[in-house]
Amino acid sequence: MVDLSVNLCGVKLQNPIIPASGTFGFGAEMAEYYDLNVLGSISVKGTTLHPRFGNPTPRIAESEGGLLNAVGLQNPGADHVVAEELPALRRRFRQPVIGNICGFSADEYRECCRRVAPHVDLIELNISCPNVHEGGMAFGTSCEGAAGVVSAVRSVCDKPLIVKLSPNVTDIVSIARACEDAGADGLTLINTLLGMRIDIRRRTPILANTTGGLSGPAVFPVALRMIYQVRRACHLPIVGCGGVQNAEQVIEMMMAGATAVQVGSENLRNPFACKEIVEQLPEIMNELKINKLTDIIGITE
Numbered sequence: 001m002v003d004l005s006v007n008l009c010g011v012k013l014q015n016p017i018i019p020a021s022g023t024f025g026f027g028a029e030m031a032e033y034y035d036l037n038v039l040g041s042i043s044v045k046g047t048t049l050h051p052r053f054g055n056p057t058p059r060i061a062e063s064e065g066g067l068l069n070a071v072g073l074q075n076p077g078a079d080h081v082v083a084e085e086l087p088a089l090r091r092r093f094r095q096p097v098i099g100n101i102c103g104f105s106a107d108e109y110r111e112c113c114r115r116v117a118p119h120v121d122l123i124e125l126n127i128s129c130p131n132v133h134e135g136g137m138a139f140g141t142s143c144e145g146a147a148g149v150v151s152a153v154r155s156v157c158d159k160p161l162i163v164k165l166s167p168n169v170t171d172i173v174s175i176a177r178a179c180e181d182a183g184a185d186g187l188t189l190i191n192t193l194l195g196m197r198i199d200i201r202r203r204t205p206i207l208a209n210t211t212g213g214l215s216g217p218a219v220f221p222v223a224l225r226m227i228y229q230v231r232r233a234c235h236l237p238i239v240g241c242g243g244v245q246n247a248e249q250v251i252e253m254m255m256a257g258a259t260a261v262q263v264g265s266e267n268l269r270n271p272f273a274c275k276e277i278v279e280q281l282p283e284i285m286n287e288l289k290i291n292k293l294t295d296i297i298g299i300t301e
């Protein structure tokens with residue numbers, strides 16, 4: 001019998017597989033496809049303090065090896081998520097739940113966390129949002145911006161605080177260190193990469209928002225590289241995310257330094273993807289002579 005369990009920031013997960021935020025709704029609706037209790041955890045849809053309608057359509061553009069999205073954080077707001085969505089998920093899911101929160105000012109992040117944290121097991125802080133007080137620059141693209149929002153949220157967060165980094169930076173390691181110094185307990189690497197496509201017949205951007213975030217198989221090597229670099233420079237546990245499609249890539253991310261692995265866009269192509277990956281893991285572990293998944297975390301020098 002192989003051991004799939006991992007410990008993420010003090011929370012035991014029966015396996016490292018987690019549907020990534022925004023690709024699995026608030027979870028409960030996915031219970032129509034399969035028993036979600038096979039998963040390690042679920043990172044729910046990004047939640048803001050107030051409800052958001054999101055960006056105008058089209059919001060999704062396909063691309064070779066992935067997709068661009070500019071959904072714009074559509075969600076019903078923290079109070080509704082706490083009153084309706086999280087209880088609905090808890091009725092169907094007995095494993096730890098990750099609340100993914102976002103905001104447009106440090107105050108908004110803090111208030112959102114204050115409301116959501118009591119109802120989840122871990123908080124994932126999406127710092128890719130634009131800071132309205134700093135000319136719309138994303139919090140996560142500067143050390144000061146990242147540290148500012150992490151310390152604001154830390155002061156009200158009594159759950160493990162995992163900061164989800166933006167890959168749209170020159171030096172991911174310095175941002176990771178800034179988050180560690182500001183009190184983060186873990187890091188998720190990575191969010192989407194900024195991209196764009198043009199409809200050459202209309203001569204206009206395909207996305208109404210002009211630009212969007214690239215995800216899917218194309219970003220896997222970028223995510224892997226960032227996990228590897230941050231693991232060597234920082235002490236925090238890492239949740240790998242970006243382009244994962246199968247159990248072999250989960251092993252690869254863990255060898256690079258991930259403690260757990262999120263699967264995002266693949267859920268949109270195949271709603272059973274996470275369940276299938278959990279089922280594939282023992283076979284590939286036997287083949288590679290891995291008894292415990294925790295033995296391979298960061299094993300690649």
Ligand SMILES: Cc1cc2nc3c(=O)[nH]c(=O)nc-3n(C[C@H](O)[C@H](O)[C@H](O)COP(=O)(O)O)c2cc1C
Nearest residue numbers: 020021022046069126190191215216242243264265
């Ligand atoms: C349609 C869509 C919506 C997303 N919404 C969120 C979100 O609300 N919060 C967040 O932190 N990440 C969000 N993401 C980013 C994913 O969680 C993940 O970081 C990214 O897609 C890379 O992983 P993947 O290549 O496996 O999809 C979203 C991605 C997609 C494709």
